[in-house]
Amino acid sequence: MGPVVVFTLLTYVCMKSLRSPHVGVIGYYGFALLQPEWNWRWSLPPGFQYQKFIAASTLIGFLVVGFQGNQFVGIVARSSLAIGGFLALAFISAASSIEPDATAFYMDNLWKIVLMAVLGIRLIDSPGKVLALMWVLVLAQGYNAYQINLEYFEDGHSSYAYRNFGDKGDNNVYSILTVPLIACSLSLALYAERGWQKAVAATIALLQVHEIMLFESRGCMLGCLPMLAVFVWLMPKTRRTVTVLAAMLIMGAILAGPPVVEEFASAFAEEGERDSSAEGRFGLWQAGFEITKDYPVLGVGPYAGQYLVPAYFPGGLDQHAKGLHNLFFEISTGCGLPALVCYLAFFAYPAIACYGTAQATNADRWHRCASLAVVPGLVGYWTSSMFSSGALSESSYACAVVGVCATAIGGRMLEEARAEYDGT
Known part of the structure; x- marks a missing residue:
């Protein structure tokens, strides 16, 4: 039932959005949150990029209807x-x-x-x-x-x-x-x-x-x-x-x-009673502040700041990268x-x-x-x-x-x- 329901719904959203592009927007968010590639992963093609099909049909529909919508x-x-x-x-x-x-x-x-x-x-x-x-x-x-x-x-x-x-x-x-x-x-x-x-x-x-x-x-x-x-x-x-x-x-x-x-x-918890996860947040925030201060205009690249965290973390970290968790x-x-x-x-x-x-x-x-x-x-x-x-x-x-x-x-x-x- 997974492929039948998912692909039927996907086909409807893509076709409908060519004339009513708002359906593509609503369908995109619905698919993104429902995550059919996870819920029915045993019956759907691995790595299927349904979002790109919906985004493309929505954009085409937006052009076809003449940029209608909110001014x-x-x-x-x-x-x-x-x-x-x-x-x-x-x-x-x-x-x-x-x-x-x-x-x-x-x-x-x-x-x-x-x-x-x-x-x-x-x-x-x-x-x-x-x-x-x-x-x-x-x-x-x-x-x-x-x-x-x-x-x-x-x-x-x-x-x-x-x-x-x-x-x-x-x-x-x-x-x-x-x-x-x-x-x-x-x-x-x-x-x-x-x-x-x-x-x-x-x-x-x-x-x-x-x-x-x-x-x-x-x-x-x-x-x-x-x-x-x-x-x-x-x-x-x-x-x-x-x-x-x-x-x-x-x-x-x-x-x-x-x-x-x-x-x-x-x-x-008081300082000294926090677990390592909670205590480490403060060190990560300090590292994030210092990296931002050194690279304020354009940063070091989207999603790349984590690779500088070990060098900026108080006392250093023996890791290649560490997420900023912020x-x-x-x-x-x-x-x-x-x-x-x-x-x-x-x-x-x-x-x-x-x-x-x-x-x-x-x-x-x-x-x-x-x-x-x-x-x-x-x-x-x-x-x-x-x-x-x-x-x-x-x-x-x-x-x-x-x-x-x-x-x-x-x-x-x-x-x-x-x-x-x-x-x-």
Whole structure:
């Protein structure tokens, strides 16, 4: 059934995107998060590059329909230029990389992610498309969260705390991918139109939270705290919403057993009591700061900063390379500080724009739903990324796309309503 379902869906997405290119954007993110090459790896061709087929058909469709979509003004223009500037600076830095092979791997993935983000910003141009993207993100990753939880309840342990789930990275990186989507699930659980939709979204949110517990990612456990705090701050405070969230928090607390509590508490251990992983983070951050200070403009090549860490690490390391375990230093050491500013601006624009909308009682329901997903989701992503890096994980870019498009669509609808009112 794997090849039948996957290739049927892939064919539909590619063909449909030639006339409705937004389908390609939504399908791209769905495939990227579902990871069929992992879930059905025994029945699919190894190394099959389905993303390239979707990206190509989406780009062709965008050209065929005559560049239709959100106008290239305001937040659409600012966000596109920010992420485009980041990619351009990364390519310039790549030309003089100290580790060309590592940089080539990084750039081969990065340009596709940025391309689809920019296409998404232009093509997701209606409330229905925004909500469709959110649901695809939640359902695609929710299937994986279900599989991860299923293994735990069947076997009594989670092997993915010590080995990769799919090709998105280790337990920390995959947890970072999940964090923004928890906010999407929670927002849909509050704002979905039908009761069964709320139940599905709430169930997936619980599975996602428990997944992070099973993965024993302390950085993402910490990242979930400010995400949840911001979510509670921005969400509508009605008896129903408070009851739903309280019930989910109680269930999450029940799922967190003693090993999870012990692992999380170790993040707050005093100096001298921390384990080697926690203690080493401070040395890595110091190394990242020193490398950035020595190579501030263009860095040493995308994904290449890790090869200088052993020489900059306090006391040195007897290794050829060591990951920085920090998104911000990974980008600053690899691509330079200007690239880091562009990268952060891409996420800051929708986060700032959506902050007010999430609390606006006069905003449309779909707009508040999108905004409530974006702001906490990006806060959780930034916090979690202090302890690892998810620059090649699509979920954060998709979350920003939702925020940019919701802001652009909401502004356009407001202008149209004002024009209609003035005309009458």
